[in-house]
Amino acid sequence: xxxxxxxxxxxxxxxxxxxxxxxxxxxxxxxxxxxxxxxxxxxxxxxxxxxxxxxxxxxxxxxxxxxxxxxxxxxxxxxxxxxxxxxxxxxxxxxxxxxxxxxxxxxxxxxxxxxxxxxxxxxxxxxxxxxxxxxxxxxxxxxxxxxxxxxxxxxxxxxxxxxxxxxxxxxxxxxxxxxxxxxxxxxxxxxxxxxxxxxxxxxxxxxxxxxxxxxxxxxxxxxxx
Amino acid sequence: xxxxxxxxxxxxxxxxxxxxxxxxxxxxxxxxxxxxxxxxxxxxxxxxxxxxxxxxxxxxxxxxxxxxxxxxxxxxxxxxxxxxxxxxxxxxxxxxxxxxxxxxxxxxxxxxxxxxxxxxxxxxxxxxxxxxxxxxxxxxxxxxxxxxxxxxxxxxxxxxxxxxxxxxxxxxxxxxxxxxxxxxxxxxxxxxxxxxxxxxxxxxxxxxxxxxxxxxxxxxxxxxx
Amino acid sequence: xxxxxxxxxxxxxxxxxxxxxxxxxxxxxxxxxxxxxxxxxxxxxxxxxxxxxxxxxxxxxxxxxxxxxxxxxxxxxxxxxxxxxxxxxxxxxxxxxxxxxxxxxxxxxxxxxxxxxxxxxxxxxxxxxxxxxxxxxxxxxxxxxxxxxxxxxxxxxxxxxxxxxxxxxxxxxxxxxxxxxxxxxxxxxxxxxxxxxxxxxxxxxxxxxxxxxxxxxxxxxxxxx
Amino acid sequence: xxxxxxxxxxxxxxxxxxxxxxxxxxxxxxxxxxxxxxxxxxxxxxxxxxxxxxxxxxxxxxxxxxxxxxxxxxxxxxxxxxxxxxxxxxxxxxxxxxxxxxxxxxxxxxxxxxxxxxxxxxxxxxxxxxxxxxxxxxxxxxxxxxxxxxxxxxxxxxxxxxxxxxxxxxxxxxxxxxxxxxxxxxxxxxxxxxxxxxxxxxxxxxxxxxxxxxxxxxxxxxxxx
DNA sequence: AATGAATGAGAATTCATTCAT
DNA sequence: GATGAATGAATTCTCATTCAT
Numbered sequence: 011x012x013x014x015x016x017x018x019x020x021x022x023x024x025x026x027x028x029x030x031x032x033x034x035x036x037x038x039x040x041x042x043x044x045x046x047x048x049x050x051x052x053x054x055x056x057x058x059x060x061x062x063x064x065x066x067x068x069x070x071x072x073x074x075x076x077x078x079x080x081x082x083x084x085x086x087x088x089x090x091x092x093x094x095x096x097x098x099x100x101x102x103x104x105x106x107x108x109x110x111x112x113x114x115x116x117x118x119x120x121x122x123x124x125x126x127x128x129x130x131x132x133x134x135x136x137x138x139x140x141x142x143x144x145x146x147x148x149x150x151x152x153x154x155x156x157x158x159x160x161x162x163x164x165x166x167x168x169x170x171x172x173x174x175x176x177x178x179x180x181x182x183x184x185x186x187x188x189x190x191x192x193x194x195x196x197x198x199x200x201x202x203x204x205x206x207x208x209x210x211x212x213x214x215x216x217x218x219x220x221x222x223x224x225x226x227x228x229x230x231x232x233x234x235x
Numbered sequence: 236x237x238x239x240x241x242x243x244x245x246x247x248x249x250x251x252x253x254x255x256x257x258x259x260x261x262x263x264x265x266x267x268x269x270x271x272x273x274x275x276x277x278x279x280x281x282x283x284x285x286x287x288x289x290x291x292x293x294x295x296x297x298x299x300x301x302x303x304x305x306x307x308x309x310x311x312x313x314x315x316x317x318x319x320x321x322x323x324x325x326x327x328x329x330x331x332x333x334x335x336x337x338x339x340x341x342x343x344x345x346x347x348x349x350x351x352x353x354x355x356x357x358x359x360x361x362x363x364x365x366x367x368x369x370x371x372x373x374x375x376x377x378x379x380x381x382x383x384x385x386x387x388x389x390x391x392x393x394x395x396x397x398x399x400x401x402x403x404x405x406x407x408x409x410x411x412x413x414x415x416x417x418x419x420x421x422x423x424x425x426x427x428x429x430x431x432x433x434x435x436x437x438x439x440x441x442x443x444x445x446x447x448x449x450x451x452x453x454x455x456x457x458x459x460x
Numbered sequence: 461x462x463x464x465x466x467x468x469x470x471x472x473x474x475x476x477x478x479x480x481x482x483x484x485x486x487x488x489x490x491x492x493x494x495x496x497x498x499x500x501x502x503x504x505x506x507x508x509x510x511x512x513x514x515x516x517x518x519x520x521x522x523x524x525x526x527x528x529x530x531x532x533x534x535x536x537x538x539x540x541x542x543x544x545x546x547x548x549x550x551x552x553x554x555x556x557x558x559x560x561x562x563x564x565x566x567x568x569x570x571x572x573x574x575x576x577x578x579x580x581x582x583x584x585x586x587x588x589x590x591x592x593x594x595x596x597x598x599x600x601x602x603x604x605x606x607x608x609x610x611x612x613x614x615x616x617x618x619x620x621x622x623x624x625x626x627x628x629x630x631x632x633x634x635x636x637x638x639x640x641x642x643x644x645x646x647x648x649x650x651x652x653x654x655x656x657x658x659x660x661x662x663x664x665x666x667x668x669x670x671x672x673x674x675x676x677x678x679x680x681x682x683x684x685x
Numbered sequence: 686x687x688x689x690x691x692x693x694x695x696x697x698x699x700x701x702x703x704x705x706x707x708x709x710x711x712x713x714x715x716x717x718x719x720x721x722x723x724x725x726x727x728x729x730x731x732x733x734x735x736x737x738x739x740x741x742x743x744x745x746x747x748x749x750x751x752x753x754x755x756x757x758x759x760x761x762x763x764x765x766x767x768x769x770x771x772x773x774x775x776x777x778x779x780x781x782x783x784x785x786x787x788x789x790x791x792x793x794x795x796x797x798x799x800x801x802x803x804x805x806x807x808x809x810x811x812x813x814x815x816x817x818x819x820x821x822x823x824x825x826x827x828x829x830x831x832x833x834x835x836x837x838x839x840x841x842x843x844x845x846x847x848x849x850x851x852x853x854x855x856x857x858x859x860x861x862x863x864x865x866x867x868x869x870x871x872x873x874x875x876x877x878x879x880x881x882x883x884x885x886x887x888x889x890x891x892x893x894x895x896x897x898x899x900x901x902x903x904x905x906x907x908x909x910x
Numbered sequence: 911a912a913t914g915a916a917t918g919a920g921a922a923t924t925c926a927t928t929c930a931t
Numbered sequence: 932g933a934t935g936a937a938t939g940a941a942t943t944c945t946c947a948t949t950c951a952t
Contacts, residue, residue, distance in 0.1 A: 033952095034915065053364055055280050058942065069917040074944065136364050139278055139357075146421060149413070170447060174440030180417050181410035181444050188374070188409030189402065196371060215399030219406050222395060223448035259932075283925060294934040296929085305926070483931090484936065503814050505730050508921065519938040524923070586814050589728055589807075596871060599863070620897060624890030630867050631860035631894050638824070638859030639852065646821060665849030669856050672845060673898035709911075733946060744913040746950085755947070 028075060038076045040066045042090070045083045050129030054084060054140050085144050088137045091130055092148045096155065098123040109163035109224065114217050117186050121208040124190050128204060131195070153179045160224075169224045182220065189216055263301045265291040267315075270308050275354035279309060279365050310369050313362045316355055317373045321380065323348040334388035334449065339442050342411050346433040349415050353429065356420070378404045385449075394449045407445065414441055488526045490516045492540070495533045500579030504534060504590050535594050538587045541580055542598045546605065548573040559613035559674065564667050567636050571658040574640050578654060581645070603629045610674075619674045632670065639666055713751045715741040717765075720758045725804035729759060729815045760819050763812045766805055767823045771830065773798040784838035784899065789892050792861050796883045799865050803879065806870075828854045835899075844899045857895065864891055 028034075044066035048057045059080055063070045077083040102119025106112040124131050137145040156179040163169040193212045197205050269291035273282045284305060288295045302308040327344025331337040349356050362370040381404040388394040418437045422430050494516035498507045509530055513520050527533040552569025556562040574581050587595040606629040613619040643662045647655050719741035723732045734755055738745045752758040777794025781787040799806050812820040831854040838844040868887045872880050 028914095031915075037915080055364075059944085060942080071917055071919095071945080072915075075915070080943080132364075139280075139361055139364065149417070170443075172443055173447070174436070174443070177414065177418075177437055177440035178444050180413045181441060184409035184411070184413030185406035186409070188405045188412065192374070192405050193402075211399070212402055215402035216406060218395075218397055218399070219403050219448050222398070222450065222452075223444050225447065227447070256932085262932085284927085285925075294932095295936095296927095296934050297932075299927070300932070481931095481936075487936080505814075509923085510921085520940095521924080521938055522936075525936065530922075582814075589730075589811055589814065599867070620893075622893055623897070624886070624893070627864065627868075627887055627890035628894050630863045631891060634859035634861070634863030635856035636859070638855045638862065642824070642855050643852075661849070662852055665852035666856060668845075668847055668849070669853050669898050672848070672900065672902070673894050675897065677897070706911085712911085734948085735946075744911095745915095746913050746948095747911075749948070750911070 034076075037066075037068060037072065040068060041073060041076055041083065042087065044068075046087055046130065046133075049084060049087060049133050049136075050127070053132070054080075054136050081141060084133075084137070085141050088134055088141065088144045088148060091127075091134055092151060095120065095123050095134075096152060099152075100155075109159070109168040110217070110221055112159065113182075113220055113224070114213065117216065118213065120186055121190055121194060121213070124194055125205070125207050128195055131190075149180075149183065153183060156183065163224075167226055170227045172227060173224070178223075182223075185216070185219070259301075262291075262293060262297065265293060266298060266301055266308065267312065269293075271312055271315075271355065271358075274309060274312060274358050274361075275352075278357070279305075279361050306366060309358075309362070310366050313359055313366065313369045313373060316359050317376060320345065320348050320356075320359075321377060324377075325380070334384070334393040335442070335446055337384065338407075338445055338449070339438065342441065343438065345411060346415055346419060346438075349419055350430070350432050353420055356415075374405075374408065378408060381408065388449075392451055395452045397452060398449070403448075407448075410441070410444070484526075487516075487518060487522065490518060491523060491526055491533065492537065494518075496537055496540075496580065496583075499534060499537060499583050499586075500577070503582070504530075504586050531591060534583075534587070535591050538584055538591065538594045538598060541577075541584050542601060545570065545573050545584075546602060549602075550605070559609070559618040560667070560671055562609065563632075563670055563674070564663065567666065568663065570636055571640055571644060571663070574644055575655070575657050578645055581640075599630075599633065603633060606633065613674075617676055620677045622677060623674070628673075632673075635666070635669070709751075712741075712743060712747065715743060716748060716751055716758065717761065719743075721762055721765075721805065721808075724759060724762060724808050725802070728807070729755075729811050756816060759808075759812075760816050763809055763816065763819045763823060766809050767826060770795065770798050770806075770809075771827060774827075775830070784834070784843040785892070785896055787834065788857075788895055788899070789888065792891065793888065795861060796865055796869055796888075799869055800880070800882050803870055806865075824855075824858065828858060831858065838899075842901055845902045847902060848899070853898075857898075860891070860894070 041062065045057075045062050048062050048065055052061070057080070059073050060070060062083070063073050073083075077086075099116045099119040102115045102122070103112045106115050134145070134148055137148065153176070157175045160169060160173070160175040160178055164171045164173070164175065189212065190208065194205060194208045199205065266287065269287045270282075273287050273290055277286070282305070284298050285295060287308075288298050302311075324341045324344040327340045327347070328337045331340050359370070359373055362373065378401070382400045385394060385398070385400040385403055389396045389398070389400065414437065415433065419430060419433045424430065491512065495507075495512050498512050498515055502511070507530070509523050510520060512533070513523050523533075527536075549566045549569040552565045552572070553562045556565050584595070584598055587598065603626070607625045610619055610623070610625040610628055614621045614623070614625065639662065640658065644655060644658045649655065716737065719737045720732075723737050723740055727736070732755070734748050735745060737758075738748050752761075774791045774794040777790045777797070778787045781790050809820070809823055812823065828851070832850045835844055835848070835850040835853055839846045839848070839850065864887065865883070869880060869883045874880065
């Protein structure tokens with residue numbers, strides 16, 4: 011599971027609107043980039059089509075040549091972001107040779123992505139209130155890869171076979187998300203600047219927790235409930 | 236730490252609001268109740284003062300006698316909700332005598348509350364985009380109690396002393412939140428009805444994970460990073 | 461049928477929006493008057509809520525306190541106009557004592573009303589494309605009175621009993637409408653000014669036509685088809 | 686007057702339109718046909734150039750090679766429709782040998798055309814609000830033929846010489862129009878289907894009215910006004 | 911000739927908030 | 932204390948028309 015390939019291009023939602031010429035392609039990209047910036051900075055409700063097209067340096071009406079509504083471009087953005095985080099994580103995990111290292115690398119990849127695009131991550135979370143199915147998809151896609159990794163590691167004896175891979179995957183993703191939020195997104199130094207990266211101690215602390223949680227058990231007696 | 240007391244009434248934010256007569260008190264309460272229902276059902280942006288006052292059976296202008304803005308009443312609601320979840324959790328944990336049981340009881344309390352007020356919990360999460368500090372406060376307050384509990388359990392030898400209590404508390408809260416979202420809020424039976432409670436297997440799976448993670452270590456070799 | 465009473469207040473469509481205070485009543489009236497002027501001058505599609513509220517000297521948003529949409533206020537206007545033409549006709553016919561005189565008086569009343577409110581009449585006709593049922597209602601209401609008058613005149617021997625009262629009523633209304641359009645609404649003097657009234661010769665010409673058409677027949681042989 | 690010839694092709698308005706090659710001619714016709722269908726179905730304001738060109742299977746920009754504006758193509762259509770109704774009426778009247786028969790045949794022709802193209806006739810009526818002069822022209826052209834017919838019939842003693850041919854022509858046209866509207870366009874059977882033709886009784890009723898109105902008078906005393 | 915991407919003025923509509931009663 | 936009429940900035944979206952290709 012530590013490969014990049016599994017996260018490749020999904021065209022499912024990046025479908026596209028009508029104009030298909032090279033010129034149209036450029037405009038469409040400009041709009042998506044502008045939307046990314048505006049949604050990230052202002053949030054969904056404060057953002058507006060005017061702000062997006064202004065930022066894109068494009069006429070207001072042109073927007074509707076490519077997208078049906080604010081919600082539609084937002085959803086396309088969430089899908090895109092999802093692809094990018096997953097790619098970042100997969101890339102980070104590539105080359106590791108055991109589950110714990112993969113785990114750490116994956117989270118490091120995730121935190122690095124979040125640190126680099128802090129506001130973007132806000133877009134994904136806001137999807138819960140704008141387009142719930144989109145958020146569902148986002149988490150589900152991440153979990154799927156995660157779960158597969160855990161199963162493989164259980165098979166190879168790296169991970170406690172008593173763990174439910176699905177529940178565990180959701181638990182780990184949740185843990186990573188709140189830790190990222192607390193120690194990366196909320197953190198500010200004395201000048202009010204956000205950190206460039208999550209502190210190593212935090213990752214260490216988190217890894218101790220994860221290593222404990224996943225470690226293959228030899229002792230019995232874990233199943234008493 | 237398994238006491239109810241520590242979660243008692245915080246008037247910090249519920250203060251304010253001009254009219255203080257018995258009549259005023261009633262009106263204020265009516266508004267808050269209406270707001271709770273409306274925000275829960277419609278979300279922050281779809282909700283409107285008119286809808287709230289109509290639901291409260293109160294004149295539109297009256298709203299501004301008690302609250303300064305839509306945002307303000309929303310924040311007051313978040314604080315209230317925070318108090319109520321924490322109370323639910325504390326009540327559930329009361330009477331347990333070891334960390335693992337407390338842990339399970341706490342999560343059960345949390346899931347029970349979420350199952351009973353699914354829409355209300357959405358309000359809390361939406362605070363991230365309406366009033367970020369409010370969400371910060373919400374999580375922080377929960378984590379504080381959690382962290383205290385972990386420290387105590389480390390002291391009494393119940394929990395791995397190698398764990399960072401703060402990081403661990405955030406990790407556990409994140410795990411619980413996503414699991415609740417996935418297996419409670421998103422779940423639907425064949426008729427599309429939401430579950431009454433989170434399935435026991437999920438809790439069991441989660442507890443195996445938590446027990447692993449927290450278990451006191453005797454072996455060395457865990458501290459190599 | 462030559463009475464004014466039968467055309468009295470119909471509240472069917474003049475129903476009303478929410479505000480009911482004296483102040484609200486005034487505002488509502490101001491809006492209706494402004495709408496009348498704007499629709500008459502500009503037509504339905506060129507008219508806009510902004511233009512109406514500006515003309516009324518009232519805030520844009522206020523419009524929506526009283527009407528749901530441009531179409532709704534338009535319909536209310538058509539109903540009102542219908543009431544007024546019918547009233548004008550009935551008043552003109554009052555006091556006549558035979559069908560032919562009533563006929564002439566009725567048309568004179570209609571032409572007088574049209575001359576006084578030329579643009580308003582355009583509103584009614586435009587209803588065909590904005591709110592067809594409203595136009596249907598307009599014509600139907602007029603025809604109903606007309607038909608009753610014809611039947612009575614047939615009974616009293618004033619009018620050819622071989623005529624179908626309904627078909628005849630529609631025919632006469634159509635005749636009056638196009639004559640009004642041609643010789644009143646379209647007519648311009650050398651300076652391009654519209655006439656103050658329809659020329660007497662036209663009415664005379666029309667009455668010759670109508671008298672012929674309605675005259676009680678003694679001869680047989682009319683029914684050969 | 687009962688000839689087809691007088692209603693022949695008028696190129697007066699159908700001129701214009703730049704491209705003149707065979708290809709251009711085809712494109713132009715395609716646009717006109719599409720416009721006819723779209724205006725008839727949607728009305729002037731709901732129709733749009735995009736819809737017309739799409740329906741024509743032609744590029745949007747191409748439209749402006751042949752027409753200056755939406756209004757222009759609409760006007761051209763009205764002129765065309767006018768030519769067609771008049772043709773239908775003239776054809777129906779051809780071969781009749783007295784005014785009353787011609788009258789009936791003419792109206793039957795008109796009603797048949799209206800029944801066959803109900804929506805098209807709506808286009809003509811809508812012209813009143815889109816291009817008033819066009820409607821004027823439409824009615825005037827019809828009336829001219831009508832009036833000529835009446836004069837001839839007066840000369841040959843078929844029609845009351847006391848009638849004003851112009852006023853009478855407008856009256857008859859108005860009568861026909863409203864009767865067509867009421868008994869053809871508005872009528873629906875139990876399944877909501879429009880009638881295939883106007884009922885014979887209606888035509889009979891109308892003809893009784895017209896015959897009365899036009900019948901040559903021998904008696905004096907009609908001219909007392 | 912034909913095309914279709916781009917444009918922006920303008921339309922309808924919403925809603926938090928104010929304030930006179 | 933309570934009320935609700937009034938407000939207008941702001942938003943989304945449409946469409947006739949232009950113009951570079």
